[in-house]
Amino acid sequence: MANPIAISRDGNVMVLTINRPDKRNALTHEMYYQLCDGLQQAEKDPEIHACLLRGQSNCFTAGNDLSNFLADGGFDESNAAARFIQLLPTLSKPLVAAVGGNAVGIGCTLLPHCDMVIAADTATFMLPFVNLGIVPEAGSSTLIPQMCGGPLAAELLLLGEPFDVERAKQVGLVNYSCTEAELMDLAMTYAQKFASRPPQAMQQAKRLLKLSQPQLGQVMQAEFSALGERLASDETRRVIQARLKR
Structure with missing residues (x-):
């Protein structure tokens, strides 16, 4: 069986590939741990100057594996997904994402951290999130309103309806779009551009950019608490169980 998170290198770029296409790259606890381990390895390695996160050209990730998520019975800082979420804003090295196909849930909320x-x-x-009986995570309840304003953020986060790449660019989730055939090469081109700059200056500049988000940790803690409450509720369990039966 192929590793659901494949890690490789291309020069000074670490490539993390979500590799569970038969399940639309839905993320399990073990996959979150592997993503964290790979990103932390990149942080410690002076030869790695940037990271590229990708799925396949026709699938990024369908979000959390709902059966795995529900079986956990709760949500706190020790949860594998929480560990990944808390790691994202601390990364010092540039992170590029290549998004093809579906980007659902965490597949969207990780993007503002790239x-x-x-x-x-x-x-x-x-x-x-609301349609599943839960609440937004990864700081999205503050980051997305900051990116696109309150009314549009409310539409996206409260109604939870699908939107296309043009809307994603309008919101600020996406920098550039291209064909599926061009996706991986273009994403790698940009990852290599980041990796080619003086690494210490790059990392210091990235830290400065993060100074505009002083309340992010507090918001994430509030989201974790709300997620824990929702996952313990009868409403959420009924909604997710009904979704699993489809």
């Missing part, structure tokens, strides 16, 4: 996002022109985005 330094560049390249998406296929056929990509579809969705933030279905």
Whole structure:
């Protein structure tokens, strides 16, 4: 069986590939741990200057594996997904995402933590948290309103309807779009551009950019608390169980 998170190198770029296409790259606890381990390895390695996160050209990730998520029975800082979420804003090295196909849930909310996002022109985005009986995560309840304003953020986060790459660019989730065939090469081109700059200056500049988000940690803690409450509720369990039966 192929590793669901494949890690490789291309020069000074670490490539992390979500590799569970038979399940639309839905993320399990073990996959979150592997992503964290790979990103932390990149942080410690002086030869790695940037990271590229990708799925396949026709699938980024369908978000959390719902059966795995529900079986956990709760949500706190020790949860594998929480570990990944808390790691994202602390990364010192540039992170590029290549988004093809579906980007659902965490597949969307991780994007504001990336330094560049390249998406296929056929990509579809969705933030279905309320529809699943839960609440937004990864700081999205503050980052997305900051990016696109309150009314549009409310539409995306509260209604949870799919939107296309043009809307994603309007929101600020995506920098550039291209064809599926061009996606991986273009994303790697930008990852290599980041990796080619003086690494210490790059990392210091990235830290300065993060100074505009002083309340992010507090917001994430509030989201974790709300997620824990929702996952313990009868409403959420009924909604997710009904979704699993489809």
